Amino acid sequence: MNIYEQILAALKTKFQGVEVATLQRIASKKSEGVTDESKVNSIVEGISFQDVLNSYGDYRADGAQKTAISNYEKKHNIKDGKPIEETKPQTPAPTPQPKPAEEVPAWAQSLIDSNKTLSEKLAAMDAKTKADIRDQQIDEVAKSFGIPEFAYKGKQIADDADLNQYFTDLKQEMQNSGFQFVKSPEEGNHEHQSEISSIAEQIEKGTKEIVEQNNK
Secondary structure, rough: OOOHHHHHHHHHHOOOOOOHHHHHHHHHHHHHOOHHHHHHHHHHHHHHHHHHHHHHHHHHHHHHHHHHHHHHHHHEEEEEEOOOOOOOOOOOOOOOOOOOOOOHHHHHHHHHHHHHHHHHHHHHHHHHHHHHHHHHHHHHHHHHHOOOOOHHOOOOOOOOHHHHHHHHHHHHHHHHHOOOOOHHHHHHHHHHHHHHHHHHHHHHHHHHHHHHHOOO
């Protein structure tokens, strides 16, 4: 504990029942400038009950004086002997009204509307052109796989879908469900040519055998 705390503790023991605030004021005053703890006992012994009463009286008198001064100042509207200037309430600044939007001239508005309409038409045409190109691509790939239109028309095919993979999967699904695909002309011609070649080979073989028999 510091000097102040030691003096206060000793005063509480010596003057039991005395208001702590009074003892605190005495301890604060007596501890000023004291650094040697060995002097605490002699300081406390030198404090009499009369000193406690005087300290309490001074405190009450000081409090009463302050109260009287405060009441006088409030009554006469002064502070430290000078009149208090009443602060006038500040008038709130008027709220600025929003400025009305400037009217666009009729000719300018007409031009704006025309440009907007033209932009919308161009956007619609561009979208239709892209859709037509995409549909043409789908038809061409579907035809190359031999898939009829009813199998894919009306279905939503994503714009970024791989058409080859899409129709490969679709054709496999249709085959798994028992659908019989019509052979394309190219496939039919290929088989027809194979049959003709086979017949030609047989004729050539028979002719060769007849010639060999006649030569014997």
